[in-house]
Amino acid sequence: MMVSSMNQVSETQNPKLLKVDFMAKKKDGLKLIVDGKRLDGRAADQLRPVRIEAHVLNDANGSAYVEWGKNRVLAGVYGPQECIPKHDASPYGALIKCRYTMASFCSLEEHGRSGPNRRSIEISKVMTDAFKSVIFTEYYPKTQIAVFVEVLQSDGGTRCAAINAASVALVDAGIPMRDMVTAVAFAKVDDQIVIDAAKEEDNFGQADVPVAIGANSKEILLLQMDGILSKEEMQQGMEYAYSAAEYLHRLQKDALERVFTTTAQEKKETFLRM
């Protein structure tokens, strides 16, 4: 069904992985990469398994569900609709309102507080900025397009999963766009550049760089970074990110195509299959 240029590892549930004592790891200097293999058995340029489904919700104008390794993300789009509050409305075009939030039970650790926090508000903002540049907002003055993304389960890389889900949901909602957006992060772990850092790599890596790329324009629409990287490392990471984004974009398109070729029953069986 899916054409894959990148090798995917099967999702091997490594019980040891769960029990890595993070504080002990810091002290003992436990390796995140051993013999060229990462904790979950991936090579440096390998993505975790990714599954994308479009049109999974009943009420939203457009929706998508993304499983990316252990991440599970649900996106719903409403609009163009009346802009609320009205004084926010622009006569020049639709307002894009992205809202990224995490479920209180999404992480392996503590119970989280529901609703937005400083981190999720920042992610919502950079997502909004990324989508503003590809949506034909000028077609719908004085309206808003609301993009809601809920992280149901997190394992490092949720903002990229969220952007990929939102992009599919926007297309599913029939919002006219110049381009689709595909996001992936690269990281520096144990002095090596790797694509798509999982949670442990993210927490104990040396750098993390989420990138969102216009699928056709190949322009960078979102870029964040924390950590220290040389120019060469950055170039290596971008190589990985661009080829991963190409593959992910194909999954996004496949998901949208399946909306028209899959029956309701088949769809129900695939949604939230766990």
Add this chain to the structure above:
Amino acid sequence: MMVEVLGAIKKETLKAFLVKQERFDGRKFDEYRPIEIQQNAAPNAEGSALVHLGKSQVLCGIKFGVGAPYADTPDEGVLSTMVELLPLASFTFEPGPPSPEAIELGRVVDRGIRSAKIIDMGKLKIDDEHVLMLYLDMYVLDHDGNLFDACTMAAMRALLDTQLPKVEEGKIIFGEHTGKLDVSGIVTTSTFAKIDGSLLLDPTLDEQLAMDTRLTIGVMGDKAVSMQKGLSGALTREELFQLLDIAKAKHGELVKYINL
């Protein structure tokens, strides 16, 4: 606004159907929509379940925390029940702090579970200063009516699968468990809509927009454990007992779905 207009138009059609003893989706008045429950839908949580009730979808996840007991129950753990009406689930749900609807939903689910005493809260005590806080959170992913029953089913299935976390020196070791949470019974709720004198079990969103009154009855075994009437309409005493009989009759059916 849009909801009100659509509701008003559909209400007339719906009433014409009800006169003929029919519903939009062809169900009998005392019939549930198809129910499907998936276990362990959010594996990072200590217990979780996803419920499909017709087109309504609710994901329940349970996490634990450590906290101080309430002054009036110093030897018991704390149960916190919350319902999130995600804005992606319906165009009528807006982002922001919990709405009165979300709070009512959470409290009704909580009431059934709490008053049936199916969780031994004493077992959640750690020491004199610390108890386990059980966070029972329900996320509405898709809204097509009757969230009360969907939330209760999701909560029950998640509770039945909940693993107790390992606690060392007053701290939770996440990812490690000491066994299952003791749950001594299964509570179900049945929610009815009254429209023009007709009583409908498991109302869809269309039916809810047209209803005059709503009644939710929580049942365990052959006893009622909670009730909540909603909206401004009224019920007669005869209707109440009629609905209580239906709720009790439906309890066994719902328990089968929850027990899988």
